[in-house]
Amino acid sequence: MRFSRTAVILAVSASLLSPAVADAASAPPGPVTLTESSLQGVHGVSPDVTVRNVLTVTASGTALRVRLGNPFGASPLRVRSVWVGRQPSPGSPALAPGSNRRATFGFRHAVTIPPGASAWTDPLPLSVRRGDRVAVSVYAPGSPVDDHTFPPPETSTPGSFASAGPGDAGADESGRAYGAFAPGVLWWADAISAASAARGTIVALGDSITDGYNAFGGGPRWTDVLAERIATRPPSRRLSVANAGISGNTVSVQPNPYDPTGQCCGPPAPARLDRDVLSLPGVRYVLLLEGTNDLGGGDYAPPAPAAQVIGAMRTIAGRVHAAGRRIVGATILPMCNAAGGPKEQARLAVNAWIRTSGTFDAVLDFDAVLRDPADPTVIRADRRTDCYHPNAAGDRLLGDSIDLRVFGL
Structure with a gap:
């Protein structure tokens, strides 16, 4: 039928x-939300790893901003660094060469997000087109894991890669520092916006x-x-x-x-x-x-x-x-x-x-x-x-x- x-x-x-x-x-270009994945709960504390979250955007834009959230944690989310780049291949943690940018929060690389709060990065010199996958690499060891974890759909899947070793691997564009893709698992990153x-x-x-x-x-x-x-x-x-x-x-x-x-x-x-x-x-x-x-x-x-x-x-x-x-x-x-x-x-x-x-x-x-x-x-x-x-x-x-x-x- x-x-x-x-x-x-x-x-x-x-x-x-x-x-x-x-x-x-007549509407001028302005900020819109390119993608979202609502955080749903808190599950433990982050080990000493970097988590490379991957989300797909649904419109084109420039001057990207990423929101990190700690809505459910009982203690502060202490973010030491965030990197944002484009992921050209769905199953790989590798990024498009030259696309990775280090994010700031009020011109600082680190930010502390209290329980129940969230924080947006400053605008990044990064452009995307609809359908691009954006990788948000977050290093926040010892912080409460506010996440979105769900049995994922088979395509256009949000998910993440965790680094195989300790330390901040956000700057790694090759992807060699990361393990296997975890479909449907996102930590802290819940929205991306841009001028569009x-x-x-x-x-x-x-x-x-x-x-x-x-x-x-x-x-x-x-x-x-x-x-x-x-x-x-x-x-x-x-x-x-x-x-x-x-x-x-x-x-x-x-x-x-x-x-x-x-x-x-x-x-x-x-x-x-x-x-x-x-x-x-x-x-x-x-x-x-x-x-x-x-x-x-x-x-x-x-x-x-x-x-x-x-x-x-x-x-x-x-x-x-x-x-x-x-x-x-x-x-x-x-x-x-x-x-x-x-x-x-x-x-x-x-x-x-x-x-x-x-x-x-x-x-x-x-x-x-x-x-x-x-x-x-x-x-x-x-x-x-x-x-x-x-x-x-x-x-x-x-x-x-x-x-x-x-x-x-």
Whole structure:
């Protein structure tokens, strides 16, 4: 079955489309967020190694800045040095010759980041194009490891290399100082921004479906598909895409269903909204796809009622609007819950509210895109990995289904 891109757009306000189209050509280059990988917890203390984090950017830009975070550490993050360069080959820690730059923080090479805080580097004399991989090499031995660790998608994978020996290996462009690639593991580095002709950033706030968990089958995540499509537009008509998905995340403030320690799945979306969304440079649109983990429940939290999920979404939308941004809501995908059962009834109620409440500036009906016409309680068999997660083909379908007019394009 094929779905037209326009068919999945249920509501687009006139205020969303007209001003964005009108101001696109006249907007001067400014700071945008080129990529993000939201930190989700703290796991131990860093040994005496350098960690070369690799993230892929979704727009072109110059004067790169990198954000390092210590949101969960109980002690300061003591960064001794940071180097930033381009990584030309996906599986190799080697950098493009001459691309590696030593970063500063207020013109100092070292920085101490208190618990709960973050720090941006000064602008670096480094340019990137959409799709480039940026390597951020951080040397911070003895510091709390604030990380993003998740089972990664098969392509466009964030990840890292750790140096094989002690000491600061950030300046090594050859990559010989580093060991094997650890897909899906990032330490401290959670965002890259730049001056860009792109006229702003879309932040996808979500859970594992946005994070890319189980998107198997040899394709990118749906957020990467969206970025690919936007890249076909003229430079001044583009937006960057930042992925703020965390596997296991909840949209409402509640105990996490899967992890009572809170280390696996990040704070609930309202608690991380400022850090992971509103504080990023250039944000114009928020795309919210959450609720599966709330409605499904787990060993440590019961299934949430529809009213709880709706209340959380309404709160997030209100805060986004108060900050002067626009928010797009996506309906919740099927979860293999029994037809007529309480979980499925709650999902249907939340989706009906998303479609009809007018809370969002626009709605993407992802449920309609992926549900099985013969059994709407499940994702189509050829588009799913399991009951909750699309495979790569499903992610491709989601990314292709988004009408770019939602973002003024």
